[in-house]
Amino acid sequence: MPVSPQEAAHRAASDAELIAWVDEQDRLLGGLPRAQLRDRGLIGRGTFILLFNSAGELCVHRRTLSKALYPGYWDVAAGGMVLSDESYAESAARELEEELGISGVELREHQRFFFDQADNRLWCAVFSAVSDAPLRLQPEEVLEAAFMPVDQALRNAMHQPFCPDSLQALRHYLDVTE
8 A cells, every 4th residue: 555745754754863772781872863773683762652541441553554664553552763862751752742642641661671573673661651631643653543451452462463562562561560
């Protein structure tokens, strides 16, 4: 399925962003364009924000087809790459507002983990937030979103394409909160 000119422009700008480049111990080495990190198999930093409503349901959204990684996949977390001049917490707040239109909420950091796949090597910080505010989806990144019980999201992941990195973030979150 072809992508719109707006989505293509968004992806080109996204690929040029300077991302925090780190080593296997999460020590900052500098900043590199996102596409270079991916193409060279280097490690970046990423944030995963699990957004819940006050009923305890998790926001699950579907990524646009223009995304470089996991296009059209379902995602259990908002988030993205940490820019070279940002902290994990600053990135989490920015990404939650950009993707889902949620700001001014308390972000709780839970833990960090290393995700290592050939095309996606990240040091990941897991955050959670609670909000009942209406979602404002970023059209260049999010096709649709819904709140659902966590166990339903995990069941859906068994037969639909879900982002493996955000599923791992959710599992880490569940391990420390249950």
